[in-house]
Amino acid sequence: MTTASRRVGRLLTLLTCAALPAVCLASREVPVFTVDTAAQTPAALAQALQTVLVRATGHTAAAEDPQLAALTARAAQYVQGYQQGPTGALLVTFQAGPLEQAIRAAGRNLWSADRPFTLVVLSPPPAQLQQAADGAAVQQAAERRGLPISIVPLTVRTADGQLLSASALLAMAHNLGAEQLLIGRDVTAAAASPGATAVPAAPAGLGTDTTVPVPDSWHWTLVTPFVTRQFTGAVTAGIDQTVEWLAPPLQATPGGGIAKTPLRIVGLRTLDDYAQVETMLAAVPGVHQSTVREVDGSTVEFELWVRGGAAGLRQTLSLSPRLKSQASNGMLTYRYAPPPAPPASNPAASSAARLGGTQPPATDPPAAPSP
Numbered sequence: 001m002t003t004a005s006r007r008v009g010r011l012l013t014l015l016t017c018a019a020l021p022a023v024c025l026a027s028r029e030v031p032v033f034t035v036d037t038a039a040q041t042p043a044a045l046a047q048a049l050q051t052v053l054v055r056a057t058g059h060t061a062a063a064e065d066p067q068l069a070a071l072t073a074r075a076a077q078y079v080q081g082y083q084q085g086p087t088g089a090l091l092v093t094f095q096a097g098p099l100e101q102a103i104r105a106a107g108r109n110l111w112s113a114d115r116p117f118t119l120v121v122l123s124p125p126p127a128q129l130q131q132a133a134d135g136a137a138v139q140q141a142a143e144r145r146g147l148p149i150s151i152v153p154l155t156v157r158t159a160d161g162q163l164l165s166a167s168a169l170l171a172m173a174h175n176l177g178a179e180q181l182l183i184g185r186d187v188t189a190a191a192a193s194p195g196a197t198a199v200p201a202a203p204a205g206l207g208t209d210t211t212v213p214v215p216d217s218w219h220w221t222l223v224t225p226f227v228t229r230q231f232t233g234a235v236t237a238g239i240d241q242t243v244e245w246l247a248p249p250l251q252a253t254p255g256g257g258i259a260k261t262p263l264r265i266v267g268l269r270t271l272d273d274y275a276q277v278e279t280m281l282a283a284v285p286g287v288h289q290s291t292v293r294e295v296d297g298s299t300v301e302f303e304l305w306v307r308g309g310a311a312g313l314r315q316t317l318s319l320s321p322r323l324k325s326q327a328s329n330g331m332l333t334y335r336y337a338p339p340p341a342p343p344a345s346n347p348a349a350s351s352a353a354r355l356g357g358t359q360p361p362a363t364d365p366p367a368a369p370s371p
Helices: 003-019 042-057 060-064 066-072 096-103 128-143 164-176 238-246 273-283 310-315 347-353
Strands: 028-031 034-036 079-084 092-093 114-116 118-123 147-150 182-184 208-210 218-223 226-234 258-266 286-294 299-308 324-325 332-336
Touching: 034 042, 042 060, 042 066, 042 092, 042 096, 042 128, 079 258, 114 286, 118 238, 128 147, 128 182, 128 238, 164 182, 164 218, 182 238, 218 238, 226 238, 258 310, 273 286, 273 299, 273 332, 299 310, 310 324, 310 332
Parallel strands: 118 147, 118 182, 208 226, 258 332
Antiparallel strands: 028 114, 034 092, 079 092, 182 218, 218 226, 258 299, 286 299, 324 332
16 A cells, blocks of 8 residues: 555545544444443343443343353352442443453354443424333443434424435435434324324435334434344334344354455545445444545445445445445455435434534535545
């Protein structure tokens, strides 16, 4: 890699962070190994360690996993210390290093503690009393699974009840310091409104990956820089399915470790294209780190540390409507297809401004520098 390429790579990284400051700081580190405990008894510590196992892996099945049962039986051996929480509850901190090593030795995957900060919107908002109950259920589910969230009131629909475009929704999330947006709608309550549709269309701008509907009252839409997903279920289904999407499978498989993988993206013509691709790659499940390795005109080579290596990355990127696989000589290569130009008005800017957000980046940035 030449000195000029290194300089351009650093410049692109800096420009990306300048264009999308919230995205660069959107992840939050979750205190996985510190949880509430009812007491310092063996039974209470075993229950607290089960909570840790769920948060460390992202999977509720970890609490009753026979392969991890020996850890909960020896929970007291992993205690690092106790402290009083801000609400007066007793907190226990377990030793992270030994527990991580033991979880891996049991053939189970760990979910990185650096997790995407997610805004949650209940739209339309339920009645006041029900909104408090629904919000509490969502917050408790997020704490149980270890997903950092904030429940916020945002206008995410047009006058006729349709969701805004994916780009507008992401602009709102990024302006408020989040990486992605999770929108929940109680379709049972919404059906009582004249002209309401039971399952609104997904936002335009990103491909969708829709789960098989089940007969329940909540419809959830997760909008990420990489792809849009839809879930149907209970009031906590949005959190549970989001974590299932983000966290690695509970059971480790051969070749499923983190590996360095080169990736070439072609067709990047503007600084906004570079920024969008950088943001998309950071949001791909399983990608732990992404850096620019080389720049050549409209082509950028990235170096990714990704779960499952090239095979895992190829499988995940097949879901993206913005990245089209290209024939290559040994390296994963994709052509970037930019989203349609947004309309002249920007509803994301006004919605974010009402919550103290800042104006989103311009949609027509200057051309990217040449190496």
